[in-house]
Amino acid sequence: MDLILNERGLDSHEVVEVRGEVDVHSAPQLRDRLIEVIDTGKPSVVVDLSSLQFIDSTGLGALVAALNHANAAGARFQLVCQADRLLKVFRITGLHEVFEIHPTIEQAIEAA
Numbered sequence: 001m002d003l004i005l006n007e008r009g010l011d012s013h014e015v016v017e018v019r020g021e022v023d024v025h026s027a028p029q030l031r032d033r034l035i036e037v038i039d040t041g042k043p044s045v046v047v048d049l050s051s052l053q054f055i056d057s058t059g060l061g062a063l064v065a066a067l068n069h070a071n072a073a074g075a076r077f078q079l080v081c082q083a084d085r086l087l088k089v090f091r092i093t094g095l096h097e098v099f100e101i102h103p104t105i106e107q108a109i110e111a112a
Contacts, residue, residue: 001053002026005033013044013109019051022059030059034066038073044112045070048105049081060095067099076100078108 003026004019014037022030037045047063049055063079070077078100081087090096102108 003029005030007037009042010046010105010109012042013046013112014040014042015046015048015105017048017051019053021054022052022062023054023056024058027056027058027062031062031065034062035069038066038070038075038077041073042075044076044078044109046078046080046105046108046112049079049086050083052081052083052086055086055089060089060093064095064098076112078102078112080105080108 001020003022006017006019008015016034016037018030034045034047067077080102082103087096087101090099090101100111102111
């Protein structure tokens with residue numbers, strides 16, 4: 001399955017929906033798009049992984065790179081994820097302690 005990225009503004013937040021699979025081939029596209037979104041200057045970026053089917057280590061690296069870019073730009077960077085199979089990946093890698101992860105977009109926005 002290909003990577004599909006959709007964006008929408010929600011008040012001062014930019015929500016990026018990630019669908020499909022993030023792997024060695026699509027991770028650079030995800031990283032580059034997230035960096036472009038961060039560079040628009042919105043104070044908050046919410047990455048919705050609710051429709052993500054698969055992510056490998058290069059995909060996780062793309063998210064970490066975007067988080068680092070957001071931190072450098074002074075923007076808040078949050079993930080939305082409910083799927084146990086994906087949350088397990090974040091727990092196994094210890095990234096659940098690095099990212100702000102919320103079960104819904106609404107909760108991510110409220111936390112911001």
